[in-house]
Amino acid sequence: MLSGFLRGLGSYFLFLGAVLRRPESWREYFKSFIREVDLLGMSSIPLVVFISLFMGAVLTIQTAINLDDPFIPDMYIGIAVREGILLEFAPTIVSLILAGKVGSNISSSLGTMRVTEQMDALQVMGINPASYLVLPKIGASLLFFPILVIFSIFMGLLGGYLAGDWLHLVNPDNFLMGYFDEFRPYYVVYSLTKTVVFAFIISSVSAWYGYHVKGGAVEVGKASTKAVVTMSFSIILFNYILTDVMLQ
């Protein structure tokens, strides 16, 4: 089992080496990058908005119920919701959701290209398939995932505020004050650093699984499932490591 893991890890780093080769045509890679931003990033906005609004709302309801004490001002509920969304929910939960949506998309699309010989076609043309197909996906993820997470933070805060106001759980003005009180900009840096690491994990791990598919449609599906499981494990593990390193 250990030797299998080490072989996989070695293959992953060799794959990254192939991905990071010099492009044959910068212009074509850039065109592909723009397509990937649209495919992987823009198309994820509705999902991120929906999840974040309700995530913020649920967080406000749970916090308000648990801190239902006349001695605890509503401002502290606002602070708790803000920190929860900023530090954990937006970067980690959204990344886990994107691992399912974007990661499985990358893995299955590359796997399908492998089994239908489209990658061989690129290679015969003199184009490095690893680089041409994967580098724009990694680039688009690194650029757009932080944008999605920033979007998610704002939507989460909005959802939290609206839920607190509509359900009369908090005084809206006091609650809103909590959003701004003792705000630490470093937490944004921490949150976005995590997102960038998760974006790299999602795009590169799923691409590795898709790129190395052998067989047919069934194997493409299996690779996609394995990719999502591995990405989820990796995200949780790196979430702990980065939190330990950056917040201690």
Place this chain on the structure above:
Amino acid sequence: MIEVRGIKKAFGDQEVLKGIDMDLKPGQCNLIIGSSGSGKTVMLKSIVGLIQPDEGQVLLDGRDWTAMKEHDRKVLRQEMGMVFQASALFTSLSVEDNVRFPLDFFSTMSASEKNERVAFCLDRVRIPQSALTKNPAELSGGMQKRVAIARAIVLNPKYLFCDEPNSGLDPETSVVIDQLIQEITHDFGMTTVVNTHDMNSVLEIGDHVVLMRHGYKVWEGAGPDILHSTDQEVVDYVFRSALFKKVRAALK
């Protein structure tokens, strides 16, 4: 001329190519034939560089392709076009964009020159205008093969490789694809290598034929001459493959 010298390839304990020599003639349709498992696909992939052989050389007009550095290989690849068994058209691109794709990467042509070249190639393989904006998945198998041929020839390559171009096609469409490959080979003076198990193709377009069996070359010569071979292995293969009327008629 493509010269293959002592090519060997094994996957684990399984020896697939056992030291093969062959000369593939310039400006001709060269066919590599053999039943499933004979090693012809591994042979073709070794020739185009998709598989690195364990031993031996592939010389493209005297240039040792197997020993080349990656950068030189990339340059030489622009002299190659390949039609894959499953067409391997890019499903994210339209028919027109599939054919334009190699030009966008490697050509210094202007946009209008590219358009002209794409239109010429698609016209050459008789793809109607109405199909240009379609997704490859919307086309029939025969049309997909023709688009794949157009993409393979768009850079005007010296070498054209076709891996089982008739696979999955009805006999009538197979003949159309064979004729197209033959016309293109002779019109553009390409060195074409076709991998097939279709005896009809051998008689239709086989200027030069290599028969493989169990990783060895069994026979090499001009297409129709295979019917006159007295080698028992060749005779067995030809009789097993004699499914088409034309082959049976020729044997009488």
